[in-house]
Amino acid sequence: MMTKVLFVCMGNICRSPSAEGVFRHLLNEAGLADVVGIDSAGTHNFHVGEAPDARAIAAARKRGYEIGHGHARQITAEDFREYDLILAMDWENLSALQQQCPKLHQHKLMLMMRFANEFEEATVPDPYYGGPEGFSKVLDYLEDACQGVLELVRKRATQYQAA
Template identity: 70%
Template sequence: MKTSILFVCMGNICRSPAAEGVFRAMVKSANLESEVRIDSAGTHAYHVGEAPDARTQAACRKRGYDVTDLRARQITVDDFREFDYILAMDWDNLTLLQQICPKQYKHKLMLLMRFASDHEEATVPDPYYGGPEGFSKVLDLVEDACSGLVDVVRKRANMYAAA
């Protein structure tokens, strides 16, 4: 049984595609590709169909992550049913998700940073209006949280394999 994870930010061009790219690489490195479904989306439709922000792509490329194939999309009602974890980058997007999420799926909503162990930040800040250092900071936080998330996926895979 696959674990399905959806990363969510506002426009799906900076933080959530970075998280998707980082997590894909970590899942591949952990040989868990057959155990997980990964996607990202935005709470808003500002950039639907667009590739990740060029600064996100550059920051990811510097660390060995390829996000060039990703395209922005807006979250759908079906996503709430289909994904096990719906991970918001910040409080504003978590609040928006809580407002549109059907009641029976609200337990799936949480902040990505709850899986971090090396950083105390509760959220991943939006780097869109800042400089390149903001995109680097996003990756620092996302790498930490995604590392913890890989552990969750591994434990779930082992649990299902043992059942």
């Protein structure tokens, strides 16, 4: 049985595609890409159909992550049913998700930084209106939190294999 993880930010052009790229890289390294499904989405429709922000692509590429292949999309009602973990980058997006999500699936909604081990910040800051250093900081946070998410999905995959 596949575990499915959805990363969510506001417009789906900076933080969530970056999280998807970092996590995809970690899954490939761990040999779990075939048992964990991932995607990203935005809570708003500001950038639907657009490629990730060029600054996010450049920052990710410097660290060996590829994020330029996707296009922004807005979260759908299906996503709440389909995904096992829906990880919001900040409080505003978590709140937007909570308002849209049926009660039955509310337990799937969490802040991304809940899985961080190194950084104590509660949220991944939006780098959109800043300079390149903001995109680098986002990647620092995402690399940390994605390691924690990887630990969780690895445990789930092991439990499914044992069953």
